[in-house]
Structures are given as C-alpha cells and as structure tokens.
Amino acid sequence: MLSGMAVASGPRWPDGLVELYRAERTKLVRTAFLICGSVAAAEDAVHDALPRVAARWDALQNGRAYLYTAVVNAARDAARRSRRSVSFGETGPVSDDPAQISEESMHLQRALARLPERQRTAIVLRYFADWDDDEIAQQLGARLATVRSLIHRGVARMREEMER
C-alpha cells in the first residue's frame, strides 16, 4: 500500500524508489554526513538527490547505485559550500546535536574534517560504504591509481591526526 506517496500537487514517486528509500535512507544520510560533516546538510543532500533520481528512474539499470552517486555528489557539493562559508576543519564536530556524539567519535570527526574533500570522500566510500576501487574511481572521475593513492594518503593522514 503506497497511500500518501504522492502529494496532491506533485507527481507520484516511482514505487521502486519508494522501497529503496525506505531501505536505504539511514545509510544514505550517514554516508552524506560523513562526507559533508552536517546532519542537516546530509538530509538536504538526500532530499535534493531524490527528484533527480525519480526523474530518470524508468531508464536506470541500477537505481541503487545511481541514488548513492547522486547523494554523494550532493554531499560533496555541500562540503565544498561549507568550506567556503566556514573553516570546516577548525569548527570541530558539526553534528546538529553534539551532545549525542562520544568524545572518541568527535576526535574521529575532527580528523576526518581535516582531510581534503576528495580524500575524505574516498575514505568514507571505502571504509564506511564498502565501495571498491572501481566504484570510487567512477564516483570521483579519477583513475584507479589516483583512488588508491587518495586512500593510502588519507589513511596515513587519519592515523597522524588520530594519534595527536
């Protein structure tokens, strides 16, 4: 039963996308959050990506991959905007409710925020989203060797930051 899926003034969401969104929303927001550093911006990234995915849904061979790609792109945009408006790396934890984040996680988030955006995205996609090198290369528009280098240097830098 998909009652209420379509609002009066808008078209109906594709059924497959509705199911996918139900199943993946939390992981999508978490992935976007780790990339852009803000829960609010991460939710916006997911919301912004949905209409784009819906518009092409019928032509997609792998809707899940396309949805993740769209969300990651939106989160990277948000991260770049955030860097322009505030000094991302110096703001520390930027979760909407820092009280719920443990000290250890804050430390990790600060380290993650200090990485360049591409390095951070590569690290998040590898170690949180479990993407392989090919998928990350496609997402970043980079060669495989570049992805491996990004991840290698990103891990090294995370280790340095975490040991401070």
Added chain:
Amino acid sequence: MSDFEQTLREGLATLAREAVPDAPAGSNDLAELQWEPKRRRGVTRVLLAAAAVVVIVGVAGLVISRHQSSGRKGVVATVPPQTTTAAPTTTPTTLEPPDASNPAAGTCLSTTGGVVTVTIGSPDNVPNPRCAMVHADQRVGVVNVGATAANITIGRHFMARVPAHGGYTFTDAVGGYLAPGVHYLKFSPLSHAEILVANP
C-alpha cells in the same frame, strides 16, 4: 586490512550511528517529501514575455503621444497621467505575496500538526529543512541550535528574535498573512529557509 584500517572502519560506523541514529519505524517514508519538478519554467517565461510586451507597448504609446503633442505649436501637451488602478477584487486581501513561486530546494518537507519547525544555526548555515510546506492553518516555529541569537523574519508580519540554543513559535497561523507560494524565512544575510505556503 591493517589494525588501523579496521579501527577506522569501526570508528566511522560508530560516528555515523551516533550522529544519525536509526530512524523510527515508518519515518523513512517518501510521503513526507514533496516532489516538485521545476516544470513551470515555460509558463513563467510566457508570463514574463507577455509582461515585457505590455510594458514596451505602453512606453511606445506614451512616447508617440508626447511626440504628437509637442508637434502642435501653442498647445500644451496634456498627456493623461499614467496611473495604474488595481482592479477591484471580490475578496479584498492583505496577504503578502510570495518571494518565489517555486522552491529552489526542489523538495519541501511536509509535516502534519499545528507547528512546522525549522532548525537554524548549524555551523554550515543550512536550515533544516531547507524548504518546509506549511498549510494555512499551521504555525511556524524556529529552533536555533547556534551559539548566537538570530533575528528571523517571514515577510513583514512574522518577526522575532530567537535566542541561542532556544526556540520561538509564532502565534499566528501563516494563512492569515502569507499568500500561497514560497516565502523566505530569513535568519542571516547569507541564508534563508523556504516556507512553501500551500494552496488552501
């Protein structure tokens, strides 16, 4: 995979879980999101073109009228003043016109209940939600999670100062003051949320 990589993997999972807790059952529903493709652009262009034609024709008529008047010696040009009289409407209204007809955010969060809450003050200055659909009988509330107070306005009627780590809920429903369309909830010179007042 090295020990550090394993630690990193577990740490990212924990951080993500703490920042974005598991959603309650039923909350991952697209019913709360409005899909508003920007498909009215063509209509907007037609309206703008029509308005431009009206302005051009009006200006041309005025110029021709003045030219003809000035050509007659000893006759004082008596060009009637160009006044615009609003056509009387059957339902006089003081509703403020919207700032935009379509939300830039693409999707607008639609919520039930008496108060629609917008959260501001996050470090990235992005409100949450970026666009909220509000029905005429609903009120707007603002939660400020930032460390400084914020002055907020929606049009000319809704104005308030929201303290740091505080909230404010307007006492009036939007329908009495705001016409359907997108109104900006302004809270900083650089950012605003969009309040999509729904058609009654």
